[in-house]
Amino acid sequence: xxxHSGTFWLRDLREIPADxxxxxxxxxxxxxxxxxxxxxxxxxxxxADHGTGRSVTVAxxxxxxxxxxxxxxxxxxxxVLDKLKLAQTLLTGRYLTAxxxxxxxxxxGRHQIKRASTRALTARRRAVYQxxxxxxxxxxxxxxxxxxxxxxxxxxxxxAAEAKTSPGRHxxxxxxxxxxxxxxxxxxxxPWLARQHHPAxxxxxxxxxxxxxxxxxxxxxxxxxxxxxxxxGMTVQxxxxxxxxxxxxxxxxxxxxxxxxxxxxxxHRARWAAHEQARREQAxxxxxxxxxxxxxxxxxxxxxxxxxxxxxxxYGRKPGRTRLNIEGAQVxxxxxxxxxx
Numbered sequence: 001x002x003x004h005s006g007t008f009w010l011r012d013l014r015e016i017p018a019d020x021x022x023x024x025x026x027x028x029x030x031x032x033x034x035x036x037x038x039x040x041x042x043x044x045x046x047x048a049d050h051g052t053g054r055s056v057t058v059a060x061x062x063x064x065x066x067x068x069x070x071x072x073x074x075x076x077x078x079x080v081l082d083k084l085k086l087a088q089t090l091l092t093g094r095y096l097t098a099x100x101x102x103x104x105x106x107x108x109g110r111h112q113i114k115r116a117s118t119r120a121l122t123a124r125r126r127a128v129y130q131x132x133x134x135x136x137x138x139x140x141x142x143x144x145x146x147x148x149x150x151x152x153x154x155x156x157x158x159x160a161a162e163a164k165t166s167p168g169r170h171x172x173x174x175x176x177x178x179x180x181x182x183x184x185x186x187x188x189x190x191p192w193l194a195r196q197h198h199p200a201x202x203x204x205x206x207x208x209x210x211x212x213x214x215x216x217x218x219x220x221x222x223x224x225x226x227x228x229x230x231x232x233g234m235t236v237q238x239x240x241x242x243x244x245x246x247x248x249x250x251x252x253x254x255x256x257x258x259x260x261x262x263x264x265x266x267x268h269r270a271r272w273a274a275h276e277q278a279r280r281e282q283a284x285x286x287x288x289x290x291x292x293x294x295x296x297x298x299x300x301x302x303x304x305x306x307x308x309x310x311x312x313x314x315y316g317r318k319p320g321r322t323r324l325n326i327e328g329a330q331v332x333x334x335x336x337x338x339x340x341x
Contacts, residue, residue, distance in 0.1 A: 013041055192238075225256045225257065
C-alpha cells in the first residue's frame, strides 16, 4: 500500500490486532506498553516528509524529552514499529568522526558529536481489499479522482526513472553557511517557527522573502516586524497556534517590512563607517601636526648648530657646557650682525 499521510499511518497502527502487537513487543529487549508505542508513533509522525513518509531524523533524546519517558523507551518503540513493518531504518545513528565534527563546526557554527538515525515510515501492504459486503470491488467503481491520482503516480515514476538516467540533472546544493546560521538563530528565538521542520525549510522561506544575512540579523528582523506591527496597529497572533508557522512568518515579513528601506544593520554599519572615517581623519591630522612640530624642531636645532659653529670660528673657543635653549640660540644668532669683525 502506498504512503498517504501521517494520519492514515497512525490509523493503520491502531488497526493492527493486539495479538500481533503483543508478539512484537513482548520480547526480552523490547518490553513496552501499547499506549507508549502509540504515543511515540504520534510524536514521530510530524517529523516525516508529508508526501513520502521519509526523512525522519528526529533524535531519541528529543522524543524522550517531549514525551517525558526514558531515552531507551524510544528505541524499544522504534524496534517494535520495525517488526510491525510500519517503519524502516535507512541509516543507523553513530558518532561523528573528528573530520565530520570539524566540517559541521566550520559550516554551521555548532558542535555535534552524533548523527541521528534516518528512518522512513512505511504503510503496511494489505493483501485483499474487501467491501463491507465481502464482494470484490468492481472496476467501474473507480472514481475519476482515483483514475487521475493513478495517472499522476505513473507519471511521477516515469519522471523519476528519467531523472536517474540523466546524471547531474538534480543536484543537491546546500544553503550557504551564513544563511543556515541565520535560520538556526531565528528558530532559537522563535521556537514555534521550526517545531516540525528542518532549518533548511526556514532557509528556503527567508530566501523567497528576500531576507539575506548581509542586511539582516535575527534580532533586527524581529525588531523590524514588531515596529511594523506597531505602526499598522496589528496584534501578533500566537505562533504556537498557527497551522503553518513558516507561512505565517513569511506573511509577517511581507506585510510589515519594506525591503527597499535601509535596515537597522545597514544604518549601524553606516554610522560605524562615518565614525571610522572621522577617526582616520583625526589620526591623519594628529600625524600631520606631529610632523610639523618635528620639522620646526629640526630647523631650530640647525639654527643652534650654526650659531655654535659661528661662535667657534670668530672667537676660537668651544662652546661652554651651559645648555642654551632654542630661544636663546635664536636671539644670539640675530646679534651676530652687530659684533665687530
